[in-house]
Amino acid sequence: MKYLDEFRRPEQIAALLQEIRRITRRPLRFMEVCGTHTMAIARWGLKRLLPEEIELVSGPGCPVCVTANPDIDRAIALADIPEAIIATFGDLMRVPGSLSSLNGQRARGRDIRVVYSPLDALSLAEEFPKNKVIFIAVGFETTAPTLAATIKEAYVRGLANFFALSLHKTVPPALATLLDLGEIKLDGFILPGHVSAVIGSKPYEFIPKDHGLGCVITGFEPADILQAILLLVSQANALAPRVEIQYRRGVNPAGNRIAREIMAEVFAPAPGLWRGLGMIPESGLELRDRWASFDGGRTFPVELPQAKESPGCRCGEVLRGLISPRECPLYGRLCTPEEPHGPCMVSTEGSCAAAWKEEI
Numbered sequence: 001m002k003y004l005d006e007f008r009r010p011e012q013i014a015a016l017l018q019e020i021r022r023i024t025r026r027p028l029r030f031m032e033v034c035g036t037h038t039m040a041i042a043r044w045g046l047k048r049l050l051p052e053e054i055e056l057v058s059g060p061g062c063p064v065c066v067t068a069n070p071d072i073d074r075a076i077a078l079a080d081i082p083e084a085i086i087a088t089f090g091d092l093m094r095v096p097g098s099l100s101s102l103n104g105q106r107a108r109g110r111d112i113r114v115v116y117s118p119l120d121a122l123s124l125a126e127e128f129p130k131n132k133v134i135f136i137a138v139g140f141e142t143t144a145p146t147l148a149a150t151i152k153e154a155y156v157r158g159l160a161n162f163f164a165l166s167l168h169k170t171v172p173p174a175l176a177t178l179l180d181l182g183e184i185k186l187d188g189f190i191l192p193g194h195v196s197a198v199i200g201s202k203p204y205e206f207i208p209k210d211h212g213l214g215c216v217i218t219g220f221e222p223a224d225i226l227q228a229i230l231l232l233v234s235q236a237n238a239l240a241p242r243v244e245i246q247y248r249r250g251v252n253p254a255g256n257r258i259a260r261e262i263m264a265e266v267f268a269p270a271p272g273l274w275r276g277l278g279m280i281p282e283s284g285l286e287l288r289d290r291w292a293s294f295d296g297g298r299t300f301p302v303e304l305p306q307a308k309e310s311p312g313c314r315c316g317e318v319l320r321g322l323i324s325p326r327e328c329p330l331y332g333r334l335c336t337p338e339e340p341h342g343p344c345m346v347s348t349e350g351s352c353a354a355a356w357k358e359e360i
């Protein structure tokens with residue numbers, strides 16, 4: 001298949017690995033920010049193929065994993081509203097909140113449904129006009145334009161029973177916070193291809209400029225990721241950090257203007273609460289006042305329980321790259337994909353789920 005097979009050719013992968021080995025002169029630690037990269041690295045066994053000097057750590061790029069417990073609790077509480085139908089993505093269903101999960105509430109009789117896109121939730125609102133359909137929206141810049149378009153479509157169709165709880169977040173402020181915390185020493189970032197297809201390369205320029213770290217916007221096939229690592233090693237060797245685009249077939253430096261415009265029309269930057277990173281200014285996306293009637297958070301104030309984490313779960317440290325999943329004492333014992341204790345094991349893009357995949 002075009003754009004896939006050509007980035008999976010064994011001889012190309014072998015050549016890239018040989019070149020990485022040839023030019024690597026010292027231990028280097030790169031963070032892959034995106035959960036899809038984390039899964040691709042696990043799926044293709046890339047960590048085992050790389051020279052031992054190259055360490056890959058995962059960052060805060062799985063949208064389900066970074067959704068903090070107070071926000072999970074809010075989604076759960078919205079299910080108690082009379083006539084509510086909660087619509088959300090499957091991964092979010094099993095994430096433990098402070099007292100329960102969406103799955104747990106569904107077992108108790110709440111109407112909570114898995115959808116594959118916000119447009120599915122819009123269809124539910126049309127199908128059930130007497131209900132209040134509340135879409136729980138998690139994601140980054142990749143999916144925010146689709147939610148924005150769906151809210152505009154709800155307005156066009158005159159749907160007064162469609163709402164969104166926007167828990168969307170933006171990636172660059174989280175990277176700035178991670179770097180400002182100064183807890184982890186990195187030598188560069190493998191940056192997300194899909195997010196960057198929307199925002200372009202400019203929002204990352206503070207990373208080489210202020211922190212002296214290389215960045216490569218990267219595709220999702222094994223040869224993409226290895227090319228990105230090769231570029232990062234070259235940048236580190238040359239002491240010339242910059243933002244490079246490896247994923248040229250998906251990203252141009254200016255990003256996608258139309259997607260950014262519809263995001264800006266519907267959303268305003270707002271403080272965003274991140275698991276592991278706390279409240280980060282301007283890292284969330286809230287509905288602008290013009291669209292307030294579609295805002296599930298503003299329309300339905302709910303009482304929240306005292307937020308608490310799953311006992312022993314170290315997802316916050318995993319998301320900051322401070323520990324590997326296997327360093328969590330619960331990993332593989334009390335926390336498995338069948339019985340997850342934290343979101344990083346629940347999500348198909350979570351670091352702990354990816355580590356588990358590497359073992360089977």
Ligand code: SF4
Nearest residue numbers: 315328335342345352
């Ligand atoms: Fe959280 Fe489970 Fe990962 Fe531990 S292994 S950090 S409990 S998800």
